[in-house]
Amino acid sequence: MSDIPSQNLGFVDSSAALINLTLADKDYTIHQSPTILLQARVESHGSHEAHIIAQLTTDEVVWKITPLVAEYLAGSGNILRSSGVLSSSSGVLELGCGISGLVGLAVAPTVERYVLTDQPYVARLVEKNINENLAVLSLKPSNSTSQKRKGRIPAGQPRASLRFAPLDWEKDEVTARLTGDDAKRSFDVVLACDCVYNEALIQPLVQTCVDVCRLRASDADAGGPAVCVVAQQLRDPDVLEGWIKEFHKHFQTWRIPEEALSEALRLNPGFVIHIGVLRDAT
Template sequence: MSVSVLLGLLGPDIEDYEEESFLVFSQSIPSQNLGFVDSKATLLDLTIGERDLSIHQSPTILSSNRGGGTTGAVVWKITPLFARWVTAPTNLLFSLGILDSESTVLELGCGISGIIGLACGPLIGSYVLTDQHYVMKLVSQNLEENRQATSSTKKGRKSSSKSKRGAASASQVQAAGNIIATPLDWETDEVLPSLTGTELKRSFDAVIACDCIYNDALIKPLVQTCIDTCKLRSSDEAENEPAVCIIAQQLRSAEVFEEWLKEFHRAFRVWRLPDEMLIDGLKSDSGFVIHIGILR
């Protein structure tokens, strides 16, 4: 009943998406520019908890005219903040047992860094990073070069994720310890139990999307992917707790935020995390916000 305990602590869920949009954008939002950590650097040195990470990114891809988007080519400010929050000793997801050493987590739109997966890896059973094909080479490099920052005792698992375009080939799926990276396009790929990367698990305990909401054209595909992933848990007879969907984002456009929440609210009960559940850098007036969703 750990999820129900969390929801009890959060109180009533959001009823009016327009009111929620008004409330979050009534905050004092600092100028973050677009929200890059450093869009010109090819290598970033970051510290998450007690782990030092060296993260490769690609300003060249970011500035290219690649079709299908390039925003995943660099690290965004909220990503290391989210990684520090989710792995903090006080984080309720872990202290309430929603996430533990047996948990399986899916991240949507992970980008090239793999930072959240690298941070969570030592604390959970398995972490599946997903994004478009173009980020796979760099995210795999970052996983490989930073794998000493995660538990060296956990065994890697091969992913057999299938999509509407066919299964990802072995060259497209990379693993570092218990962290897997595999392509998943919200518009063309299907979410199946095999996405967990192991026959021992057929669903996810949590779904994470960090700073994925900036393009209104991708709102419906993103929300539908969240729905499809959480439905895996609903149909998994081996699990009793619902999947928790965690959406973190930088506040940029009130219109895009409201359109996302309108769509998300149709399928999910939604709560905004209060300051007492967050770390400095993610609290009110930071320009960032985290919502929790449970499938209706």
């Protein structure tokens, strides 16, 4: 693996309240909260590097890597699709979705159900972004520019199953209620995108991944173990090492080869995707 690049946390445009993105020929409008970002608490450590210590700031804007991950995971040719990890029958739970819900907006139409989760304060903007982008959640393409622009879906036209549920990694209990469906008791895939940037978050994040994957044990209809997918832009070697050690305690772990990533992701030095299956689930 090449050296981890030294770089700041990267955002698409941290000063914009509204950003427009095009992924795989679909247009998305995302509302951000840059005023909260400007209130970030920052403290300096011995290395003189600034570290954001409030998760609040990172949740309120769109990371640069997020659109690239969303496009990759939604595509039909990636290794997660060809291996059957992601399919049209998959139930997906995303951890730390942030305000945009962009990965969910892109992936939800390609799976059976998708649940976005994050801190409760994120809910208002996530719901706003879901409603703003209803057109891309349509399971049938629309030729109407006005409907696409205004985010409407014609009456009776099916839409992807995408919802938000609050989940605090340190405080909340992981239960089957997260599915939002009495007939479903677990998820096929647990996804975390660019959530590993702070040592303090490592243990609660990994434990939450474990708890969600363990829902399969009480699901008589489950077809196999849940798969945990962690996509991240590597910024700090100490954080990466700490996460790998903690994750590997609980999960059999594989890394997606660089050549299996999209060209756009390969152009981002230090980007990796790891896949894990609970050790006690196999």
